[in-house]
Amino acid sequence: MSVSVYYSARRSEPLTGPETAAVERVVAARTASFPYDDEEEDLHLYDLGGDEDGEILAGSTKLPSDPDRWLPVLTHVLDSVTELRRAVAGAEWHVHMDDVDVPWDENEGYALPGMRDAELGGLD
Numbered sequence: 001m002s003v004s005v006y007y008s009a010r011r012s013e014p015l016t017g018p019e020t021a022a023v024e025r026v027v028a029a030r031t032a033s034f035p036y037d038d039e040e041e042d043l044h045l046y047d048l049g050g051d052e053d054g055e056i057l058a059g060s061t062k063l064p065s066d067p068d069r070w071l072p073v074l075t076h077v078l079d080s081v082t083e084l085r086r087a088v089a090g091a092e093w094h095v096h097m098d099d100v101d102v103p104w105d106e107n108e109g110y111a112l113p114g115m116r117d118a119e120l121g122g123l124d
Helices: 019-030 067-088
Strands: 004-010 057-064 092-097
Touching: 004 019, 019 067, 057 067, 067 092
Parallel strands: none
Antiparallel strands: 004 057, 004 092
16 A cells, blocks of 8 residues: 655745746755655656646655655655745645645644654654
């Protein structure tokens, strides 16, 4: 059974030029800092190309099947989406793992309880 993280942002105005550049910088930096060189999927944004329902960003990441990699990858992806949310003002975000919503906290960003617990294999 595979688990995926899905993320999307909606608003009535499309991304501005500076926002698009910021999103590209976040994606490049987060891809470069991905914890595993051989992992096939990190932060993956879809090409929206003029979406009619106001969706300005959307993507997904399939979590690895290796249990030792699951929590570090989840932490990395949620931290990446946190950076994206902070780079794109005024959007309504939805982040979830299959059917479970991931909560937003203004200070911590997107996180699940225990996600950063070193004993569980989370990242600091």
